Amino acid sequence: MSIEAELASPGGRTRAAPAEASVALLRARRLAMTVLRPVAVFVPVFLFATFITFLLGAITGLSPAYVQLGDAATPQAVARLNHQWGLDEPFLVRYWNWFHALLQADLGKSWINGVPVSELIAQRMTVSLSAAGVALLIGIVFGALLGLLAAVTATSLLDRVITAFVSFISVLPPFVVGIALVAVLAVGLHLLPSAGYIPISAGVGPWLSHIIMPAIALSLDTVAAIARQLRTGLVGAYQENYVVGARVRGLGPRRIFFVHVLRNGAGPSLALLGLHFPNLLGGAVVTETIFALSGYGVFAAQSALHGDVPAVQGILVVSIVLVVGFNLVVNVLLNRIAPAAARGI
Amino acid sequence: GSSGTASKASSGPGGTLKWAVANAPASWDPVVDGSGFSFNYTALAYDSLTHTNEKGKAVPGLAESWKYNPDGTQVTFHLRSGLKFADGSALDAAAVKAYFQRAQTQTNSALVGEGIAPIESIDTPNRLDVVFNLSQPDYQIPLVVAQRVGQITSPKKTPAQLNASPDGAGPFKAVSVVPGSHATFVRNPNYWDAKNIRIAKVELYFNVDATTVVSGLQTGVYNFTDELSPSQVKAAKAAGLDVVLHPGFNANNLSVNRAIAPFDNPTVLEAVKYAINRDQIVKQVDFGYGTVATQPFPKGYIAYDPDHSDPYPYNPAKAKELLAKAGYPNGFSVPFVVSADTPENELLQAQLKAVGIDATLKVDTNWSTSFFAKKLPLSTYGTTGRDSPIQTLQAHFGAKGALNSSGIDGGDAYQAAIAKALATPLDSPDYQKNIQAATAAGLETTGLVFTDTVPNIFAKSTSVSDLPKIPAKITWTGVTIRGS
Amino acid sequence: MSDTVLAVDDLTVHNHLDDTPAVSGVSFELSAGEVLGIVGESGSGKTITCRALLGVLPDLFEVTGGAIRLLGRDVTSLTEREWTQLRGSRISAVFQDPASYLNPSIPVGKQLEEVLRVKNRLRRKDARAKAMELLAAVHIRDPEYVYQQFPHELSGGMLQRVLITTAIAPEPAILIADEATTALDVTVQAEIIDLLADLAERLGLALIVVSHDLAVVAQLCQQIIVLRGGLVVEQGATDQVLFSPRHEYTRLLLEEHHRFGLERFLTSTEPRP
Amino acid sequence: MTDIAPLLSVEGVDVHYGRGARRKQAIHAADFAIAPGEVVGLIGETGSGKSTLARAIIGLVRPEAGRIAFHEEDLTALTPAKWRAFRRTGVIQYVFQDPLRSLDPDMTLHDSVAEPLLIRGGLTRAQITEKVRRQFGKVLLDETLLSRLPGQVSGGQRQRAAIARALLTEPRLLILDEPVSALDSANRVQILELLHALAGPDVALLFISHDLGSVAGITDRVIVLYRGRIVEVDRTDSIINRPAHPYTKLLVGSAPTLTAGGSDRQWRDRLRAELGAA
Amino acid sequence: MLSRLVRLPSFWVAAVILLLVLLLGVFGDVLAPSNPLKGSSEVLAAPSLAHPLGTDYLGRDVLSRILAGSPVSVLGAIEVAGIALVVGSIPGLLSVYLGRAFEWLTLRIIDTLIALPFLVFAVAMTALLGNGINQAMLSVGILLAPVFYRVARAAALQVSSSPYVEAATLSGASASWVLRRHILPKVLAPLGISAAGAAGTGLVIVASLTFLGIGVQPPAPTWGGILASDLGYLDYQPYAPVFPIVLIVLTVLALNLLADVLRDASGQSGRVMLKKRALRRAAKKRRRSSAPIPQRAGELT
């Protein structure tokens, strides 16, 4: 005889669940929480970010006249150029025009060579995304490995060695790492080419051999952050009562680790990954210089130094879209694996 | 490397030239691109009416031959037959005429001051003959159109199109150009001298940082660079690279703008000239590869005036004295706007500081617009020279000369000397004398203080055969790349 | 007794952190359907005793003496693997603060289902169906809905029911309720106590009820152990401990209880309606 | 009700939380009064609105309807500045449930207890210290504890310090929100006895608890709150022995006693069913 | 807290390094043995008595240049942390008090700052606002502000919803009283921790910018700039980059160490740390004692 049959005593009443409750409604609310809420956060972020980006360009007071004519510009020539570029309109009108075009993937034209900015960025996108993507992968894989190892061996010698190593790599500036990598791996050991980029279409091997060093230089920061956070998260999760609860229910250590601890302990690391993604894109300025990659970072720096406002705005917008998109995915994921923890960006 | 070429002549063209370049051409339209050295990059895609040889003499290019009228006021270039642009359209006299008209009239033309001013009109009596009618006798034209001024562009393309991607009748044709990043060229089978082009593909990499170029060459990312700095020669040699000292007409100067106070005071200008210690520059910055320069070309060049070998020997005491005399006993402060942070600029700044001139260094990436607009009181410039010595002189001392930072003409004596030199046929016994006189006249008044000259230093992997030693030119004719 | 499910003999737990004994000299026997109460002030070692019985002592705590026989097996000889098998299916527990003993990121139903799949070796579909039945059996209305909810979305009483369900799902012989009702409202506490009593009665479940409230223990238990500072100060049948306490400390506890216990203010002496 | 003018009167008070879809009424038309010196209990299950009602009285949440008057002064009409001035008089004081969290962990007991006087101003530090010292004596705390941090004393001592702070301004009404539920039974008894001794003509107590036993021990009158509504108000003795509302009955019937055994399970089940239907 | 700090050896390591670096930062110019801008004919000389770290490509004394570059580098890092502190923590504190509109607005702005790719934005801002060190610091400072915003806000939120703040409010305390007496003391520690971390980040970023030639005009020396130019003469002085690198890494390491130490010693976690130490000691003792272990808890902790 099953126990529940015995338990269902006559006259026993059941606890009230919310009256309007329906499982379907609950599901719908959950879905809204996982998807709509992050979207509700990211839409204003996107709007703000584009606005700030545009504002930054506007307050510099730069104009195509400055870039193209320099000090030779006569007031008439400046006015003509400004009119030609639509810069004589009020700020908000310009913002609206820019934003409107932006939604159609039109980022304007470079003030320097008149090439559409979106074209210039597209030509460099693969380089930067390759480096950032591989760096992200390195960050996740090695960060997770180190973090896991440290957490599992917490307070042991190995844990302390890992922790010290992680502290050390987290303070190495990317240019130092880059220089050291070139000196050792490329020039010293002749293992890898020192610079340049080969598209993945020319073969995964050559592509990887060119991109791996910049990716490592970029990733150390992320490796350290993930390792640290994962260790803290896992050690913290192991101290939670639900682990005791799971043990008392007779679940095995492996199941406890993979189903219960990892899920909650890894949540903060995942959130951190979202926060570190902009660094992977942005940190490229230095590494690209050292590894002679013509990606985003160098393009941004040069455009900025030349006062090419549309190009700078374009790069920032594309980065923001990437970052916001990435974080959207991270947050949806986060909401799925650890819904208890409500998080913003 | 002609023997190497000959032995390999049987095998077809091959290999990829991976060329590390510091600065991309400002424009792929030679009319707009103003920089002397980047004509070597555009020359991949464009051919010019004439070429120069190892001795600096004009030899046939697109033009098979040329002929002056007796008084030197008209020159007729006879084109090769069957010339084609990379896009397949014909390169004929009309195309040449259109090009030169563009060079003379386009608002953003960088060639206006470059020796084409005497061309009054152009006639095209037939498809192959181009007649330049000159406003004065000018025997320099065949040299002027040797590269920088004579790279003929396809008339089918708008200036904007050319700006983005070149289209000429050169040895290679552009496949893709990514501004600020890289450009890819393949051998142009329509090139008139295609049989001597042994390289199948050229990849140009722009904005390569000087500190990474040697390791890049060493690990095979590149196999050629034209921008090795003297300080890196040691590293390049240690890495087993071929370091080539290529002849050129380079000369660096401190560009003092005598149109702007206080340099409009000749005494101040003179003080600056005494303040510069050329020996120190040569020793510290050029790592032994440079020599002192006091003129816009190196010693031994046809236009070099031996009488002006050192008109203002280094004398800081005298410089201070002159400054005091000019009313600046405590010196003065002046912006020193340059295109890049180089040791030479820092050293010049220190030398000026030593006599009391506080030159505030400012690196401005948009330096060129201000410089060519003659707005900078103090700057630096390095010329790579021109094929025509008079063109070089005019560029430095002529009112429209790009390098004349003050935009003030060299004066009547200078003008007369120039006219005389122009009118002297190149094979005349007076040619050298007249040119040197023009140089002397220009140096009298100029605000440009020449400092040093360094040959072009190339580095290449040993797989790239030797380049023809044509001064100031990078020519790929006959060059092979092994192992591909 | 033949149906003794748990026999503890002179159990001693050492606290290496402070290098003090945490619990010493606890002995008792428990048969099926019997209810044992453990009372004592905060820090007296009630929880440590329970965790020793479950083999889940905190770090730096260690059983250093005595014997625990669980269904006839001496637990000191158990490997960690065997412990894992035993826990849940033979002996289980519920605690105070039920929310923290459930994974906050997994719907409560899934956690119940997990136990059924691991311990009862049910397939996913069957486990789910069984989970629904069990939830209904502990008087949870609309189990379909509750199944989908996360721990933080449920009230304390509901959570305690869910936790009890996960504990009894594999049909263990022994259930330990460590302060399982302390944080709850009296009315809810009464419900949970009623539920536990029901389980003990109907399923023959041996219960260990831990509380610092004498009255809670009095309601459920046949035997009582009074702990103080890790030592057993008094042990015996409920009536004997509560109505003729032998130890000073027990009397003090009773006195405190009487001072503000509800009985004192109830005028009618007859049992309530 | 008492014939003298009430100290506190609560009339038709509604309190809401949240906005939009999450808007929810926590208190429905609460109506009651407390006479000077009276000891009133407020009981009800978790979430029934006990704290909300108390917080409405002291102005930590704003009622949407109704009137709360202290000595005929309408508190609901006070501006923020007037509220501050009113609070500085210290005539109403509040003691929180968790004594660890209601004392700043980085301030000594002395500083925490003295804070109301420091805020009010007008006294020298020496005078304040003297008052604090005397108050410590009244709540049976050793003076040596004055310089300790909350983390360095026991839970019972912390709660005494919190009561000392509340009494320092000589309040007319002291609201205690579950002051003993975080304490173990020995401490609980001591605090309850202290409160019992405290009650007198000068100070009225509003004692909030879900534990009938504690309430019964010290109050004169009890208010029963169920799902935001006051369902019963009566003398303590009547509430315990002759409860009228099913919830009150259930509450009384649920409290575990040493004697009852498990006998009245069915009765409780019936009451629950009755309540559920209501 | 201070008493806990001084018991930690890592605090002393960090403090000594930072003190030395700070001395460099304040007195770097004065300490420089020779004029950092004055060249000599001995270019790229190896270290010697006259030039302990050798000379650079213009014969300038490297030691003097590094010392003279310290103020910009070190004080720059401090300035960055200061700007971030002010720009971040004040809105962070106020976001708890100034109502929902302000809160929403500042939260979204902070989210935005986080979403901006850091170095790209810093480079863009610096270059577009006029290539100077102050522009660089300002932009880096603003970009680091979110850390402070979050820390200050979290602390203020936690404190302001705590009963002891309500108790003060109920005694008639004004917002400023609460801020002064209860909130500030609690946010100071976490803000200090963040400031140490931010100074480290700031140092690296300012060094990165100057490495790229952004933010400084030659010949003014900075650590990043010196490093960048050293790379051009590796074949003459392969050891040269070591000096600025060691300085940068050591300083950042010390700042991070300080942040860690502060975190360990402050508040709740300080107590936890001491407890952990006790645990470790106990574990050692347990390992030493050879008593049989019949039953152990915690397979994986």
Ligand SMILES: Nc1ncnc2c1ncn2[C@@H]1O[C@H](COP(=O)(O)OP(=O)(O)OP(=O)(O)O)[C@@H](O)[C@H]1O
């Ligand atoms: N996880 C732990 N780490 C360190 N010490 C602990 C731990 N758990 C309990 N202790 C200590 O062991 C002793 C006994 O604690 P135990 O939890 O068994 O008491 P308890 O009787 O359950 O008290 P309570 O009524 O407060 O739950 C106490 O002194 C306590 O401080």
Ligand SMILES: Nc1ncnc2c1ncn2[C@@H]1O[C@H](COP(=O)(O)OP(=O)(O)OP(=O)(O)O)[C@@H](O)[C@H]1O
């Ligand atoms: N700040 C708040 N925002 C939204 N809802 C709240 C808030 N505070 C309380 N509530 C809700 O108002 C109702 C009454 O809560 P209140 O805290 O007054 O109950 P209580 O009787 O004091 O309960 P407890 O015994 O648990 O202290 C509950 O449903 C609670 O969820």
Ligand SMILES: [Mg+2]
């Ligand atoms: Mg316990």
Ligand SMILES: [Mg+2]
């Ligand atoms: Mg409450």
